[in-house]
Amino acid sequence: MKTHFIAIGGSAMHNLAIALKDKGYEVSGSDDAIFEPSKSRLENKGILPLELGWFPEKITSEIDAVILGMHAHQDNPELAKAKELGLKIYSYPEFLYEQSKNKTRVVIAGSHGKTTITSMILHVLNFHSKDVDYMVGAQLEGFDCMVKLTEDNDFMVLEGDEYLSSPIDLRSKFLLYQPNIALMSGIAWDHINVFKTFDDYIEQFRKFTASITAGGVLVYNEEDPEVVKVVESAENYFRKIPYKTPEYEIISGKVHLKTEIGDIPLSVFGAHNLLNLEGARHICHTLGIMDEDFYEAIMSFKGASKRLEKVEREDNGTLYKDFAHAPSKVKAAVKALNEQFRNEKKYGFLELHTYSSLNPIFLEQYDHAMDGLDEAVVFYSEDALKIKRMDAISPELIKEKFKNENLKVFTNAAELHAYWQTLDKSKGVFLMMSSGNFGGLDLTK
Known part of the structure; x- marks a missing residue:
């Protein structure tokens, strides 16, 4: 069976492409951006696109199935060609x-x-x-x-x-x-x-x-x-x-x-x-x-990736990273840290960068989400708000919605990183909650 992936580099899409290759299917694909680890994993299987971009000429009547990723847009030229040829177009779950x-x-x-x-x-x-x-x-x-x-x-x-x-x-x-x-x-x-x-x-x-x-x-x-x-x-x-x-x-x-x-x-x-x-x-x-x-x-299950995952640090400090960004996930992760490390000083860092988490209406859901921590920090990028064409959010509004007057709020990555350097990570317990990377913060140092 011959399959073609539109947006092959996605975290889910590239895994499916590899699975089909392993199953014996003929696999091709395109994308306008492919990052690690997707890039290396596709390359190792011999299915990494030779160049980035969209190429309608790749879409031919010989293709049995086109698999369309969420990263692609409705006006994607390869998608248009697939429709023109009447090819069967599947979503990932389909x-x-x-x-x-x-x-x-x-x-x-x-x-x-x-x-x-x-x-x-x-x-x-x-x-x-x-x-x-x-x-x-x-x-x-x-x-x-x-x-x-x-x-x-x-x-x-x-x-x-x-x-x-x-x-x-x-x-x-x-x-x-x-x-x-x-x-x-x-x-x-x-x-x-x-x-x-x-x-x-x-x-x-x-x-x-x-x-x-x-x-x-x-x-x-x-x-x-x-x-x-x-x-x-x-x-x-x-x-x-x-x-x-x-x-x-x-x-x-x-x-x-x-x-x-x-x-x-x-x-x-x-x-x-x-x-x-x-x-x-x-x-x-x-x-x-x-x-x-x-x-x-x-007994031997150590957790899924980025779900209260312990990070090995150079100073042997205790630090966990968690994909938590939605309010219910943040509350669960903070509760777990407070219960597990009752006698330790506890630091919690949360990055807000999804459309939902940066919406003033949705921010109501974060009330008391970081209670119980000795130090609670929220970071969001003012530049990210501009890119998403969203209204500015003040640090005061964040504190109000979290119902936490002691909350430290950073809107600039450089200032966050400078604060991070003032902390002794070899003492206490750190919880880093984000589906991003805190503006490039190295959690191992």
Whole structure:
């Protein structure tokens, strides 16, 4: 099969391209910008475009499938050529469904926790040599490529994102998967540039629940009232399995899960991660993994990339980086740090740089998000606001919305970096929360 990727360099797209190459497909692609690690990984597989840009001449009638990434625009010249030739154009999730429509599809959804839960499931299955197809949005230890597609595997585990599928398909990605087994971890308003109201956002999860196949299974977080409402209002038939935060205690700085078979020491911490773990356990149980085997494997799970991930520093200081940027994720990460390191001085840094996080209306969601920290810092770039054509935001407004008068607010990367240099990183615990890089801050020094 001959496939062509429009915007092959994306973090998700390049993994799919590599998976198809490994499956024996003929793969080509284009992009106007490709960064590391996508660049090297595509080059190693021999599918890195020879030059950047869009080339309509690459699109020929011999192509069986064109896969369109979100990075491309509706007026993309390669897309126009594909339409002209009447080629089959797939969004990323639509193509994944085509590859898995004859398999049992396990879809992990939710505003937060879905990457970690998917990673936990894959870690356990890999530990016990249970081979499945998969797609997950973060790099996981022991896995080279975060998409795997085969002809033989009976199951496919998919991280289900509620964001849009492609520039020409405005459905939420997870609505295309039609899960046989699903999990819903939580609902907290996000992506307000697309979902203008909270109800618009919740509606995606109602549709997701309605897309579960007849007689399927939904594992859901019973501690989240919005999730419970969605589940209880569903009209289609599926088996419902609720889960909640399990009992645990922290002994000598290490989390121990309290189970029927005894205390299980873990390598992760935070109540939200324990809740994620419980959801993963129920999903693994539906896949034939007994509790004893689940606990044996999960002890060695160290976390998904950028999810309370410990950074090795030159001074041996204690620093964690977390993808947290949405309010619910920030609150969960800060709560975890406060609980785990009660007797240490705790520093929390948050970068606001998504459309949602820089919206004055959405900022209300961050109230008390950084409470309990000894030092709390928020950084956002005034230049980024100009590039996004958004109105200026004052540091005073940030403090007001966070309901934290002691908050330090920086709007200039150089000033943030200068403040960073005044801190002794060998003492205390640091939590760096961003889907960006704090204006190029080196967290190892």
